[in-house]
Amino acid sequence: MELWQNILEALDSLMSNKVRSGLTVLGIVIGVGSVIAMLAIGTGAQNTITGSISDIGTNLLFVMRGSVSEELRNPKPLTLGDAQAIEDPFAAPSVVGVAPMIQGTVEVGYAGESSFTQGIGVTVDYQSVRNVDLLEGEFISDVHMLGRSAVAILGPDVAEALFGRVEGVVGETFRIEGQPFRVIGVKSPEGGSGFQNPDDQVLIPMTTAQTRLLRRSRDAVDVILVQALSAESVTSANEEIAAVLRARHRTPIGEDDFTILTQEDFLETARSITNVLTIFLGGIAGISLLVGGIGIMNIMLVSVTERTREIGLRKAVGARKRDIMLQFLTESALLSMIGGLIGIALGWGLSQMVGAIAAASDADLYPAIGLDAVLLATLFSTAVGLFFGLYPAKRAADLEPVEALRYE
Amino acid sequence: MSEWLIEAEDLTKVYLMGEIEVHALRGVSLRIAPGEVISIMGPSGSGKSTLMNIIGCLDRPTNGTYHLKGQLIYDLSDDQLAEIRNRMVGFVFQTFNLLGRQTALTNVELPMRYAGVTNGRRKRAIEALKAVGLGDRIRHRPNELSGGEQQRVAIARSLVNNPAIILADEPTGNLDSKSGEEVMNILLGLNEKHGTTLVFVTHDPEIAVHTQRVIMLKDGREVG
Ligand SMILES: Nc1ncnc2c1ncn2[C@@H]1O[C@H](COP(=O)(O)OP(=O)(O)O)[C@@H](O)[C@H]1O
Numbered sequence A: 001m002e003l004w005q006n007i008l009e010a011l012d013s014l015m016s017n018k019v020r021s022g023l024t025v026l027g028i029v030i031g032v033g034s035v036i037a038m039l040a041i042g043t044g045a046q047n048t049i050t051g052s053i054s055d056i057g058t059n060l061l062f063v064m065r066g067s068v069s070e071e072l073r074n075p076k077p078l079t080l081g082d083a084q085a086i087e088d089p090f091a092a093p094s095v096v097g098v099a100p101m102i103q104g105t106v107e108v109g110y111a112g113e114s115s116f117t118q119g120i121g122v123t124v125d126y127q128s129v130r131n132v133d134l135l136e137g138e139f140i141s142d143v144h145m146l147g148r149s150a151v152a153i154l155g156p157d158v159a160e161a162l163f164g165r166v167e168g169v170v171g172e173t174f175r176i177e178g179q180p181f182r183v184i185g186v187k188s189p190e191g192g193s194g195f196q197n198p199d200d201q202v203l204i205p206m207t208t209a210q211t212r213l214l215r216r217s218r219d220a221v222d223v224i225l226v227q228a229l230s231a232e233s234v235t236s237a238n239e240e241i242a243a244v245l246r247a248r249h250r251t252p253i254g255e256d257d258f259t260i261l262t263q264e265d266f267l268e269t270a271r272s273i274t275n276v277l278t279i280f281l282g283g284i285a286g287i288s289l290l291v292g293g294i295g296i297m298n299i300m301l302v303s304v305t306e307r308t309r310e311i312g313l314r315k316a317v318g319a320r321k322r323d324i325m326l327q328f329l330t331e332s333a334l335l336s337m338i339g340g341l342i343g344i345a346l347g348w349g350l351s352q353m354v355g356a357i358a359a360a361s362d363a364d365l366y367p368a369i370g371l372d373a374v375l376l377a378t379l380f381s382t383a384v385g386l387f388f389g390l391y392p393a394k395r396a397a398d399l400e401p402v403e404a405l406r407y408e
Numbered sequence B: 001m002s003e004w005l006i007e008a009e010d011l012t013k014v015y016l017m018g019e020i021e022v023h024a025l026r027g028v029s030l031r032i033a034p035g036e037v038i039s040i041m042g043p044s045g046s047g048k049s050t051l052m053n054i055i056g057c058l059d060r061p062t063n064g065t066y067h068l069k070g071q072l073i074y075d076l077s078d079d080q081l082a083e084i085r086n087r088m089v090g091f092v093f094q095t096f097n098l099l100g101r102q103t104a105l106t107n108v109e110l111p112m113r114y115a116g117v118t119n120g121r122r123k124r125a126i127e128a129l130k131a132v133g134l135g136d137r138i139r140h141r142p143n144e145l146s147g148g149e150q151q152r153v154a155i156a157r158s159l160v161n162n163p164a165i166i167l168a169d170e171p172t173g174n175l176d177s178k179s180g181e182e183v184m185n186i187l188l189g190l191n192e193k194h195g196t197t198l199v200f201v202t203h204d205p206e207i208a209v210h211t212q213r214v215i216m217l218k219d220g221r222e223v224g
């Protein structure tokens, strides 16, 4: 028996019972559909997260106060002194740039309107370490630092919010926490999302911030951004920074009161979140395919019973067991595969909808369906049909021809 | 090799209905020569269909020996029996047993598909349909055909693999007398033209008069 003939016959048989076939594959459709949709959205989210992490630069390290692993009684704050020590080329040769930061939420106002944004106190080196591009104006200089000048670099979203435009705002004066500041530059949009939106920030000189806005005790800073020589030297930079800080903070071995995070750490976290998601989705897929498969088995058993006489006739004219097996397996596999394909289409549609909603609300989410997901879904749904069709097909193949022909 | 097409010795068939044994055949012997036309007659429940199923290798006897074309039909697997049915036996049933969703043509092609015939399959099926006078009905489905036409499709299906024997179990039982006559003429014509052996199961004496020999069954035994 040719496979093609079998497929045509199976399609014919499935089509003759459209409603029943449709209801039977619903489980597979919904299962595959939701998994494809969630995978697409998950992949899109992961791309966005890893993209925004990588955008910051792959050779950056983040030094923070405290420890994630241990409860420390008295973690010393990070200070400008720490930052200067890390910058020492003899102590930390793998480090090329250091940018201490202090940050907090601030109220900005112009022409009677006000809103909240993130204020960050930075040093001159922030521009090179963080790779800041300006739409217009100039970055904070040593003169501003020394003079504790009331000047600010605006993120494009802030400029838009305050002035309704992103260009031609240099020289304008606005208020931060009620104090007048002069705009000296506007950052290029980075396309923000994730934890912090870099477009919704105001950068001011560290010295100004310390004395006038985000007061900290004893030169304390919140984060020290460190730029390593290259992506390869991130590990050695990590060790050098740790050595410097341990010496300065006089902490016992193994009780660091600071934490150094690399891009790799962030990516690792993002990946592990996605992995959990994948396992979770895999579980849903497994359960729905199982349920769908049982549905298919059930309907195939019904179909075998209904077609007992047909099976008897086929056997009478010479069908062997394997011919009957093949006939019913083709039917169940096809049924399930069609369910899988409809599910893929459904999942694609759903993820496009989510993408459209995300786009409408300005979030960066581009659902992506990989060819591997499509192939896997097709393969899996077909395999489910084959597996759960096996028992009904065997039942059909094992029917006694005489009994089958006598069946009413 | 014997000259008999069919040689059955002392066939018995016992069906088990739970605890109860139903003796459908209680020792039937019969020989049929190639090209013979015979009818098996007897009251309902006398074992006619059971005997026919054994002759057609659709069922196995409980006891007794059966040779088809000199080959001992014993201890064969289901698939081996299927192949024998496919190549040597044609069945015509009272209820036609056509596949409802398929056309006359694909119904007739079915035995050739299981025989693995691909070359000229369509042509042979069309020829078989022409031979039963349905050359203009090949694309019709069973529900678009009259009872007589459906039975003629079934005959075309039974002869398409050139079997040595055609077994017809009450072939006219569901037909009006005119269609019944047509069907009989077609079957008898096959015997005349190709020497196909015919076995009719019937309780209609009208059919029996057309056959060379009549085997009477009663309670699973041959009588008279
Ligand atoms: N599969 C079966 N199971 C149990 N009893 C059967 C079966 N097939 C036939 N019989 C019994 O065997 C006897 C002979 O049946 P059958 O050969 O069909 O008779 P006929 O064709 O002459 O009417 C009947 O009593 C019938 O009930």
Ligand SMILES: [Mg+2]
Pocket (backbone or CB within 6 Å): B048, B049, B050
């Ligand atoms: Mg009968």
